[in-house]
Amino acid sequence: MEAEIWVTVAGLAVASFGLRLAGVIFVSRLPQSGPLARGLDALPGCLMVSLVMVMMMKGGLIEWFVGICVLFSAGITRNATVSMFLGVGLIALLRHFSGGI
Amino acid sequence: MFQKNAENISEFLYGARDMLPMTIGAAIYGMAFGLLAIQAGFSFDQSVSMSALIFGGSSQLIALDRLSVGAGSFAAIVAGIALNTRFLLVTAAMKNSLIGRPWWQTALGAALATDASVALMQTSKRRQLEHSFWYFFGGGFSLYIVWILVTAIGAILGGQIPNPAAFGLDFAIIAVFIAAIPGLWRGMTDFLPWTVSGITVALIAFLAPEYTSWGLILGAVSGAAFAGVRNGS
Secondary structure (H helix, E strand, O other), rough: HHHHHHHHHHHHHHHHHHHHHHHHHHHHHHOOOHHHHHHHHHHHHHHHHHHHHHHOOOOOOOHHHHHHHHHHHHHHHHHHHHHHHHHHHHHHHHHHHHOOO | OOHHHHHHHHHHHHHHHHHHHHHHHHHHHHHHHHHHHHHOOOHHHHHHHHHHHHHOHHHHHHHHHHHOOOOOOHHHHHHHHHHHHHHHHHHHHHHHHHOEEEEEEHOOOHOOOHHHHHHHHHHHHOOOOOHHHHHHHHHHHHHHHHHHHHHHHHHHHHHHHHOOOHHHHHHHHHHHHHHHHHHHHHOOOHHHHHHHHHHHHHHHHHHHHHHHHHHHHHHHHHHHHHHHHHHOO
């Protein structure tokens, strides 16, 4: 497995950097206005919503409840650190009392 | 010249500071990776190299998983690429801070781009630093250093860490990304594109759970495409 690990590390490292660079090269050739530009402006939010959705799809009722609490907390306080600790604390507490993990 | 340098340093430090919540979240995740890598038979050098060269937690974990079930390097690389395709979108989303720069800044900025960089956009807007290379470099670089350090710590600690889920620590990284969402909201114009993204991900997760990691890409692209083509935008 020794060689396999190094091959994987090297292969995935090159591919990951290639993908990161390709994004910049791709976007620099697109027009700065029109439908493509509007789509790109909307991309950060859509990407973050999709990422969170993928992560939350594995969660149960507790995770969804706490996730919504974190969203409200961040919307009101605009403080990501406070909202994160609130989420971690709430989830530990609810899992403890629900007899979960 | 001196004033420009001082400005760059202060933007760098703002980036590192604003990245802190994501750094804390990723630190827990990175430590878990180091721990799992050692348990899967990786050496210390291999675990740390993986974090230093790939810098993408979920792809590192899936490659680790593929290797430990004996699927081979090729399968491990392909699975990792499937997850990291989103980096295409991440650097595309970061266009303002990466395009029209000296080549080394574009390359370095792209190498340090992660999901957390997208989360950093909300604070960059507030500070009016959306176009600052140094702001995003500060955030990415601080996250990168911590990512390598915590992987090393996880690898050294080996099996001594108790179940992190019992303390809610597995939720930390999800919570910081959720917390980034309100800052990315540009008003009601985002409502439908975001709904399209969310529904696409949910549909793929229900109908084809084995392709959930592709769901992320499809979700992001379909929401952005909707925003691009709809009338009256």
